Amino acid sequence: MSSNPTARILVVDDDPTVADVVARYLERDGHQVECVGDGAEALHxxxxxxxxxxxxxxxLPGVDGLQICRKLRERWPVPVIMLTALGDEIDRVVGLETGADDYVTKPFSPRELALRVQSVLRRARGALVTAGTGVLRDRNLLVDVGAHEVRLRGEEVALTAREFDLLAFLMxxxxxxxxRTALLEQVWGWSFGDSSTVTVHVRRLREKIEDDPTAPRRIVTVWGVGYRYEPGEEVP
Known part of the structure; x- marks a missing residue:
């Protein structure tokens, strides 16, 4: 559909049947798709x-998906959707902590994956939380929505697109x-999904913007409910 963002997508899977099916669905949405079956070649x-x-x-043979994700995150903020085996919750959480924006468990619906791709692309291009522009400020934390930039004490903070969306929404x-369910709906745009996705993203955000991530003062836990953003008072 013309309203959906189109993109150049690299599909990395050593199962040629899976890669071919995924590529066909993504090409149907207008994307340019390249398939690679080897981890080292994909990273290169x-x-x-x-x-x-x-x-x-x-x-993956050679270099696995987690290694690829880590090395990419050191160089480029490329959005990543991880494919994991059904039931491997630890692997999914590790993938999200490594920097993956989303994950889909195998076996999966190719159409669902295509929809997840569109969702991640929209957020990577700032189309969800940036319904307007402007600057969000809390003490020494500044979020420039228009520039898609976050600064803490004047230093730029590197956030993934999903982390940026979550922080801007809470602020x-x-x-x-x-x-967590409400955040999945409001920030991710999902009416379904694993709430551990939210938990992992909150943890990663705290590591980047809290003075002490183990005792957060900005993104606080509301026991039995979820999370809220607690703005502080400016120190004169």
């Missing part, structure tokens, strides 16, 4: 010419508690 191509998005299998709704 992604670093040499970063795609707009990576669909990345966790288990725009200070002192309001949201359940």
């Amino acid at each position: 191509r992604a670093l040499a010419n970063p795609p707009d998005l990576l669909v990345l299998d966790l288990m 725009r709704n200070p002192r309001q508690a949201f359940s």
Whole structure:
């Protein structure tokens, strides 16, 4: 559909049947798709010419998906959707902590994956939380929505597109508690999904913007509910 963002996508999976099916569905949405079955080759191509998005299998010969995700995150903020085996919750959480924007469990619906791709692309291009522009400020934390930039004590903070969306949403709704399900719907745009996705993203955000991530003062836990953003008072 013309309203959907189109992109150059690298599909990395050592199962040629899976890669072919995924490529066909993504090409049907207008994307340019390249398929690679080897981890080392995929990393080489992604670093040499970063795609707009990576669909990345966790288990690959040579260099696995987690290694690829880590190395890419050191160089480029390329959005990554990780493919994991059904039931491997630890692997999914590790993938998200490594920097993956989303994950889909195998076996999966190719159409669902295509919808997840569109969702990640929209957020990577700032189309969800940036319904307007402006600057969000809380003490020494500044979020420039228009520039898609975050600064803490004047230093730029590197956030993924999903982390940026989550932070901006919470800062725009200070002192309001949201359940993990509500955040999935409001920030991710999902009416379904694993709430551990929210938990991992909150943890990663705290590591980047809290003075002490183990005792957060900005993104606080509301026991039995979820999370809220607690703005502080400016020190004169």
